[in-house]
Amino acid sequence: MSISPATLSHLPLLSLLLLLLLPTSSLSKTFLVRVHHDSKPSIFPTHKHWYESTLTSLSPTTTTTTTDQTPSRIIxxxxTIFHGFSAKLSPLQAKNLESLSGIVAVIPEQIRKLETTRSPEFLGLKTTDSAGLLKESDFGSDFVIGVIDTGIWPERQSFNDRDLGPVPGKWKGECVSGEDFPTTSCNRKLIGARYFSAGYEATNGKMNETTEYRSPRDSDGHGTHTASIAAGSFWFV
Structure with missing residues (x-):
């Protein structure tokens, strides 16, 4: 079959488009993989060994990405709340995982936008009326609240531990130190703090330590704001 000059003139462009599109379609991203806890084969000593073996067992053509050619790794x-792992996967890897026995769901990572709203007023917490919601709830006595957010600024008056009793003996958490956040940042109000950067760096590369802290310290303000609403000490200026 003959090909006209007009058709030939479009072939280089077509080839270029294919070169550009193919890598994009197979770029890896972070996925959350939920599993049936009891599905772990007895040959594996731990669930992590099972997860690692599952990733390794994927076909050779799907165990690397076209951009960096590095094996998928568990992040x-x-x-606790559920069982599973997170890892960088190609779309094909994610699809293959979904079909395996013991896998409940393979969920792509989502970026959530931080929102600061009228929560204090809406909940009736921004008031000097001692007969309000705070009194009804006994000021949250004996509650341990966990907040997943941008971090915390422990020097805030909201986290003062004045007049508080000892940390509950049932508490099994820890206060992880880091940049500008010694273990003494925790007290009887802020009883624990940890930070997690591996997931962010797996997707976005090394964090910018000129604007972010490699520690539980808050560089944004949203986490401090949220934590003070949820569990901050009752005080007024």
Whole structure:
């Protein structure tokens, strides 16, 4: 079959487009993989060994990305609220995982926008009326509240531990130190703090330590704001 000059003139452009589109379609991203906890084969000593073996067992053509040619790796493992792990996967890897026995769901990472709203007023917390919601709730006595956010600024008056009793003996968490955040940043109000940067860096590369802290310290303000609303000390200026 003959090809006209007009058709030939479009072939280089077509080839270029294919070169540009193919890598994009197979770029890896972070996925959250939920599993049936009891599905772990007995040959694996831990669930993490099972997860690692599962990733390794994927076909050779899907165990690397077209951009960096590095094997998929587990970023975090989860065993409290649910069981599973997070890892960087190609779309084909994610699809293959979904079909495996013991896999509940393979969920792509989502970026959430931080929102600061009228929460204090809406909840009736911004008031000097001692007969309000705070009194009804006994000021949150004996509650331990966990907040996943941008961090915390422990020097805020909201986290003063004045007149508080000892940390509950059932508390099993820890206060992880880091940049500008010694373990003494925690007290009987702020009883624990941790930071997690591996997931962010797996997607976005090394964090910018000129604007971010490699520690639980808050560089944004949203986490401090949220934590003070949820569990801050009751005080007025």
């Amino acid at each position: 975090h493992t989860y065993d």
